[in-house]
Amino acid sequence: MCVTVIGAGLAGSEAAFQIAQRNIPVRLYEMRPENTTPAHTTGGFAELVCSNSFGSSLVDRAGGLLQQELRQLGSLIMECADALKVPAGSALAVDRELFSSRVTERIEQEPRIEIIREHVRDMPQPPAVIATGPLTSRAFSENLSRAAGGKHLYFYDAMAPIVEFSSINMNICFRASRRGTGETEKGDYINCPMNREEYEAFVHELAEAETAPLHAFDRENKKFFEGCVPIEELASRGRDTLAFGPLRPVGLEHPETGERPWAVVQLRQDNAAATLFNMVGFQTSLRYTEQDRVFRRIPGLERAEFVRYGQMHRNTFLNAPAVLDRTLMLKKRPGVFCAGQISGVEGYCASTGTGLMAGINAARAASGKETRFPPGDTMLGALMKYISGADPDRFQPMKANFGILPPLADPIRDKRERYRAYSGRAMASIDSFREGI
Numbered sequence: 001m002c003v004t005v006i007g008a009g010l011a012g013s014e015a016a017f018q019i020a021q022r023n024i025p026v027r028l029y030e031m032r033p034e035n036t037t038p039a040h041t042t043g044g045f046a047e048l049v050c051s052n053s054f055g056s057s058l059v060d061r062a063g064g065l066l067q068q069e070l071r072q073l074g075s076l077i078m079e080c081a082d083a084l085k086v087p088a089g090s091a092l093a094v095d096r097e098l099f100s101s102r103v104t105e106r107i108e109q110e111p112r113i114e115i116i117r118e119h120v121r122d123m124p125q126p127p128a129v130i131a132t133g134p135l136t137s138r139a140f141s142e143n144l145s146r147a148a149g150g151k152h153l154y155f156y157d158a159m160a161p162i163v164e165f166s167s168i169n170m171n172i173c174f175r176a177s178r179r180g181t182g183e184t185e186k187g188d189y190i191n192c193p194m195n196r197e198e199y200e201a202f203v204h205e206l207a208e209a210e211t212a213p214l215h216a217f218d219r220e221n222k223k224f225f226e227g228c229v230p231i232e233e234l235a236s237r238g239r240d241t242l243a244f245g246p247l248r249p250v251g252l253e254h255p256e257t258g259e260r261p262w263a264v265v266q267l268r269q270d271n272a273a274a275t276l277f278n279m280v281g282f283q284t285s286l287r288y289t290e291q292d293r294v295f296r297r298i299p300g301l302e303r304a305e306f307v308r309y310g311q312m313h314r315n316t317f318l319n320a321p322a323v324l325d326r327t328l329m330l331k332k333r334p335g336v337f338c339a340g341q342i343s344g345v346e347g348y349c350a351s352t353g354t355g356l357m358a359g360i361n362a363a364r365a366a367s368g369k370e371t372r373f374p375p376g377d378t379m380l381g382a383l384m385k386y387i388s389g390a391d392p393d394r395f396q397p398m399k400a401n402f403g404i405l406p407p408l409a410d411p412i413r414d415k416r417e418r419y420r421a422y423s424g425r426a427m428a429s430i431d432s433f434r435e436g437i
Contacts, residue, residue, distance in 0.1 A: 001366045002027055004128040006120050006140075008045040010077055010348055011340030011355030012131035013103050017076040018359030019129075020112035024366050028107065031119035037135040039159065039311060043117075044100035045107055046077065050159050050228070051278065052270045053093040054081055054348045055400075059427075060419040062400040066349045066379040067092060068423075069430045070356065073380075076106060077352040086269050089177040089188040095272035123147045126335025127366045129358045134315035134341040141316055148323040149332045155396070158230045158283030158312045161291060163267065164305040165190075165275050173267075173300035179251035189268055190277055191252055192300040193261035202297050203242060206235040209290040212312065228346075230312065231282045246281025265298050276307055285312030320344035320387040321395055327371040328358045328384065335365050344387040346399040353380045360437060372437055375429040377406055377422075 001024070005016045008030035016028045033043030040047055055063030070078045080102045084094045107113055121139040124130070132140060145151060168190060176187035194202065209232055234241050243249075247263040254261070267277035284291065288309045296302050320343055323330060328337045339358035340351040357380065361371040374381030382404040390398070398404065405422055412418040 001127065003362045003366050004124040005029065005131060005359075005362075006124060006128070007131035007133055007340070008032075008107070008115075009131060009133045009340060009351070010046050011133070011343075011351045011358070012129065013045045013107055014075060014077050014352050014355035015129040015131055015337075015339055015359030015362065016107060016113050017110065018074075018356055019363045019366075020110045021074070022360075022363040022367075024112065024363050026113045027116055028113050029116050029118055029120045031117070031137065034117060035119045035137070039135060042100065044097075044104045046080075046103040047100045048094070048096040048348070050283070051348075052086075052096045052099075053088060053091050053268065055092065056090050057092040058090050059423045060416060061090075062379060062402050062419075063347065063349055064090075065423045065426055066353060066383075066400040069374075069378055069380050069426065070349060070353055072427070072430050073356055073434055075352060075356055077103065077348075077355075080106065084272070086272050086274070087188040088268055091268075093268060093270075096270065098272060123333070124336065126333065127362045128336045129339055129355075129362050130336065130342065131339045131355055131358070132342055134317065136316045136342055144318075147333050147336075148318060148330055151319060155315050155317075158228060158285055159308070159310050160279045160282040160284070161295065161306050161310045162270055162276050162278045162308040163301065164307055165277055167301075167303050167305035168267070168277070169300045169302060174254055174256070176252055176255055186255075189266045189280070190300075191261075192265040192267070192298050193249075193254065194247070194263040194265070194299055196262040198297075198299060199243065199247070199263040200239065202294070203235050203239055205294050205297060206232050209286050209294050211285045211290075212287050228283055230285050230310075232284060232286055265301075279310075282310060283312075284310035286310065315341065317342050317344050317397055319392050319395055321390045322392040324388050326373050326384055326388045327361050328354055328388075329361065329371065335362075337362050341397065344395065344397050345383055346397040350383055350398075350400055353383065356380075357384065372433075374433050378426045378430045378433070379405070380430070381433075382406075 003019050003026050005012050005028045016026045019026045039049045058064040059068050081094050084098045086093050123143050173190050173192050243263045249261045249264045252264050266280040268280050270276040270278045291309050330336045337358035339354040343354050345354055373384050376385050379400050386398050386404045
């Protein structure tokens, strides 16, 4: 029996790979490049849009724990990311073009996967995986909503700008990783320091800057996900919001003077050649002309050349608690699984993880086996439990975090020690789960 997978992003690519690894044929549908989205620029699989970073790779961090769980479960996405990482301190960041090319190549080489470049509008017959992503086409979205028996929710996600390294004034900026944690000798991040006057002037200009106009439908449904709020929205919430958020200077003393700036804008390497850097935390919906004007007020970026401006686009996701069970299967459409951001998770690794589990469960369904889900004390299992069991009236996408894990049998007061204990418990559970599947 063949399994249909719709969408070849992180989740869809991972799902198709997992199914094929279990000796079951797959038809993988991808509408790009013939039908593109406001955020994508290529037809490559697993194209990274918002950032080139998968987050912290430390296992005593929630995201790092999830990464390790995925590695233990044989994730294709993690294998490709590990092979193509670029310096980013304790974070796992990749050259996005090389990464997408590697994933595409691996999928194309898999003999059990048939790739079909076609825009799917109708619901697939089971067994199937829907991984159409946060920019699902309106035609398919409407059919999915009817099939799920529930409404979609809408929120806005934003992308950060990317600048050319050669246009950064390194006489002002300095290299450093927060608290000295980095892979390169001088530091993995480029830091643009601000004194108090520069910071307050910048915040004022940012809060007053003109945003790009939205369509009437989009204005009516405007809703931000708190994990990815545009930088100008944060600036409007108070003068010190940015200084305690993405511009916090803690652990970023100047390597020559030893002084800590009032605020710091960080730039993270975006490609292997280190010619491109993205502005960390600068997701934005400002007009392009306003981005030119306002972001060049940042010390060191006076003559910045923007390779990509920030953008805002509508994201679509299911009200997961109302329509999905814990195995990621649609309650009203047995044998059809949902994965990635449309399933109600946030972040590259969470999308990959749900793709992995949706693929495994679709393969099991195709083979007449019982579907499975990871233990609730693993990060992946906790995410799947959360999105399927949260309050449907207040549901928003969830990213990996220790707050969704069950408490330890013996409470630990020290936060770092507690997180390490969570991670140790999770790794033991994921190993046992892997053996069972």
